[in-house]
Amino acid sequence: MSVPISQQHRVPPVEAGQSDSEPVLMVRDLGVTFPARRGHSAVAAVDVVDLDIPAGTTLGLVGESGSGKTTTGRAILQLLPSSGSVRLLGRELGGMRPGELRGMRRHMQFVLQNPYSSLHPRMTVEGILAEPLRVHRTVPASGIDARVDELLDLVGLDAEVRRRYPHEFSGGQRQRIVIARALAVDPDFVVCDEPVSALDVRIQAQIVELLTSLQQRLGVSYLFIAHDLAVVQQIADRVAVMYAGRIVELGDVADVYARPRHPYTRILLDAVPVPDPDVQRARLAAPPVQADLRSAPEPEGECVFGRNHREDGSPEWHLFDGGHGASCRYWPAGVRPDDTRA
Ligand SMILES: Nc1ncnc2c1ncn2[C@@H]1O[C@H](COP(=O)(O)OP(=O)(O)O)[C@@H](O)[C@H]1O
Numbered sequence: 001m002s003v004p005i006s007q008q009h010r011v012p013p014v015e016a017g018q019s020d021s022e023p024v025l026m027v028r029d030l031g032v033t034f035p036a037r038r039g040h041s042a043v044a045a046v047d048v049v050d051l052d053i054p055a056g057t058t059l060g061l062v063g064e065s066g067s068g069k070t071t072t073g074r075a076i077l078q079l080l081p082s083s084g085s086v087r088l089l090g091r092e093l094g095g096m097r098p099g100e101l102r103g104m105r106r107h108m109q110f111v112l113q114n115p116y117s118s119l120h121p122r123m124t125v126e127g128i129l130a131e132p133l134r135v136h137r138t139v140p141a142s143g144i145d146a147r148v149d150e151l152l153d154l155v156g157l158d159a160e161v162r163r164r165y166p167h168e169f170s171g172g173q174r175q176r177i178v179i180a181r182a183l184a185v186d187p188d189f190v191v192c193d194e195p196v197s198a199l200d201v202r203i204q205a206q207i208v209e210l211l212t213s214l215q216q217r218l219g220v221s222y223l224f225i226a227h228d229l230a231v232v233q234q235i236a237d238r239v240a241v242m243y244a245g246r247i248v249e250l251g252d253v254a255d256v257y258a259r260p261r262h263p264y265t266r267i268l269l270d271a272v273p274v275p276d277p278d279v280q281r282a283r284l285a286a287p288p289v290q291a292d293l294r295s296a297p298e299p300e301g302e303c304v305f306g307r308n309h310r311e312d313g314s315p316e317w318h319l320f321d322g323g324h325g326a327s328c329r330y331w332p333a334g335v336r337p338d339d340t341r342a
């Protein structure tokens, strides 16, 4: 049975000085609206997004193309104007002065999908890796050489590749260079936006393994964006499912994958084969959800979980055991929570 607990999801921001107990990253009510352009109306690409990422853990962010994953990552990194609150290491990034924000950038880095376009073609590997060290001055100039060797070793590349250029490497090796560059300044948090989507399956597994072992060694936290749910299952501790700019479900990966609450999560998972035959059988027995969820009606009275948000003012977020939550938005008519896979 689902037990909606209305207010737990909206945690009030922790005051300065209490940051010890705070997750590395805390996002509340994040919103990004792209203004209307000729022929296009304004797009609420990200809407009321709340996320927490504790130190040394990975939050997977999944959802179909266009659901707002990249925009979420960029807004968190303050690369886009946004509303709401983004706190990194207990400090509010929104409205931070440019100089101060520049200082915070060494704590937050990113790894993007395409290692071909994200490395400067005319820079050598050592130039690429030394650049963030110079910008953020995390090591003295005399220590840069040694740090470059250390970084190459960290990502499993030979020290002798230092003088080579990006085009001399395979896709997987280039992604190792991108990862080394992201980790050069010892960040606390890295946004990995589809970091293995452009690689073939065997190489994907190697990069996922590398990211996992680096997390164990360095304690870095990841926001791992992917449309491939199998990859997220390998790397993430928790997973957030995004639909139309909103998080519709969030919880421990094992829990969400075994007992998805939201119909959209089911649609995503139905496309992924599972090795457990019992789970797979139960899955196929459940009726598929095919409705266009965007056109699902807003509930007039009680929502699918039995709350009347208009009357009691409770949020659309509903919490279950183990901090597993789901939104009551975007449920097609006729589908009830109890119809979801047990
Ligand atoms: N710079 C932009 N200007 C206008 N609309 C944008 C821009 N970037 C993204 N969008 C729109 O925002 C929505 C979310 O895009 P995105 O975050 O890239 O999704 P995802 O990463 O999940 O594929 C899409 O509707 C996309 O068209």
Ligand SMILES: [Mg+2]
Residues within 6 Å of the ligand: 069, 070, 071
């Ligand atoms: Mg994207």
